[in-house]
Amino acid sequence: MSEFLEAMAFRHACKRFDTTKKIPEDQFESMLEVCRTSPSSFGMEPWRLIVVRNENLRKALKPSCWNQNQITECSELVIFTTDNDVVRSGTPYVRKMFERRGLPAEAVDIYMGVYKNYLEPIESDELLLQNWTAKQCYIACANMMTYAATLKIDSCPIEGFDREEVEAILDLDEERSVALICAFGYRVNPQSEQTRLPINQIIEYR
Numbered sequence: 001m002s003e004f005l006e007a008m009a010f011r012h013a014c015k016r017f018d019t020t021k022k023i024p025e026d027q028f029e030s031m032l033e034v035c036r037t038s039p040s041s042f043g044m045e046p047w048r049l050i051v052v053r054n055e056n057l058r059k060a061l062k063p064s065c066w067n068q069n070q071i072t073e074c075s076e077l078v079i080f081t082t083d084n085d086v087v088r089s090g091t092p093y094v095r096k097m098f099e100r101r102g103l104p105a106e107a108v109d110i111y112m113g114v115y116k117n118y119l120e121p122i123e124s125d126e127l128l129l130q131n132w133t134a135k136q137c138y139i140a141c142a143n144m145m146t147y148a149a150t151l152k153i154d155s156c157p158i159e160g161f162d163r164e165e166v167e168a169i170l171d172l173d174e175e176r177s178v179a180l181i182c183a184f185g186y187r188v189n190p191q192s193e194q195t196r197l198p199i200n201q202i203i204e205y206r
């Protein structure tokens with residue numbers, strides 16, 4: 001089996017983490033690098049990660065995360081937040097993100113126009129914009145989880161939280177929102193059997 005498929009088989013939503021085991025710093029940094037190099041729509045990289053290492057802050061977050069044990073027991077707790085203001089069409093941030101590709105000024109203007117056309121219906125609704133930036137975080141998080149599995153590091157993606165409460169506890173500015181939480185560490189219990197639909201139920205060729 002390829003290393004990638006082995007990692008896919010190793011990864012599961014880990015519910016109980018071994019509180020005595022810590023992810024080595026260099027490995028965690030490489031996981032963050034996987035996030036940093038992940039793809040994002042138009043290359044906007046809207047993710048802004050908060051790594052919660054403070055025990056008291058984790059304890060404060062837990063009740064707002066359906067009291068899930070992973071919040072306090074994992075080795076590294078990563079909160080994917082997004083900056084929704086900077087990615088609005090026409091901002092200096094967006095221009096800079098296109099300019100860094102080394103394109104001529106006219107090409108940057110064309111990109112700005114295409115981006116505006118694409119984003120206008122999304123950015124007109126705050127929730128749609130939050131969802132759009134959150135989608136980018138889900139890709140980065142998936143990459144991190146699969147990469148972590150190649151290092152025999154377990155993970156659990158967490159959507160079970162009250163977003164407004166978590167944002168308030170983190171004291172996030174208005175333009176920031178929480179997209180997703182992911183716990184990383186080492187399993188206590190053996191992995192449960194992977195249950196998945198058969199391939200012919202999810203794929204159709206046309």
Ligand SMILES: Cc1cc2nc3c(=O)[nH]c(=O)nc-3n(C[C@H](O)[C@H](O)[C@H](O)COP(=O)(O)O)c2cc1C
Pocket residue numbers: 011012013014015068156157158159160161194195
């Ligand atoms: C976006 C997302 C959010 C999830 N949220 C939670 C969660 O809040 N708590 C939890 O224990 N598992 C959570 N899971 C894990 C899923 O329940 C799990 O991936 C699914 O049941 C398949 O099991 P497996 O990952 O162990 O193979 C989440 C998974 C995804 C992809």
